[in-house]
Amino acid sequence: MADQVFRVMLRMEIRPGMEKDFERTWREVGASVTDHPANLGQWLSRSAEENGVYYIVSDWTDEPRFRAFETSERHVRHREKLHPYRTGGSMTTMHVVAALAGAAGGGT
Template sequence: MSTTTPAPVFRVMLRFELHPGMDEGFEQTWLSIGSVITEHPANLGQWLMRSAEEEGVYYVISDWVDEARFREFEHSDAHVTHRTKLHPFRRGGAMSIMHVVHDLPGRARATAGDAR
């Protein structure tokens, strides 16, 4: 099996811990404002995931062409507005940043197209 080394990707993972009972409102708000991120020219895509183990915990992963362009967005007025709309739902959370080193596509992704 060969390792595919992708073009450099800067990945951001956010953990959202929500106030009880706010899941549906959070999901709808996230969907309604997601284009602020996906329409940024340096954004490669983003995903919202709900924890299968912890109630009221969500993760957001977004991929960027590089760290500098992400940081540019992170300090923009658009990001502040985006963050402000999600803040009322949160009771806690964290941010992790990373560089994708290797990408090993699974068989299903290879045959069905890239569905990351």
């Protein structure tokens, strides 16, 4: 399955002092992404090196279905709720070509 996964990574720069509100809002609107039938999951991470920088990683069944979601009204509403917290950011997309579970992950 790993070679079928399409991964999206967003780097989000959040306005100083708004980090906790951003995290709360992300949790509140997250179902608008994860409820999509092509979404495999998403994760929010805070940078350990840069203040106010977050990464959102989401996995999708394939690129065409992600691109359809990206231009949907559902996604526009999701972005509108997170936009007030942002000062900048970027998006990187990729195809997962391999996955290895670590010993602590219970992989086979």
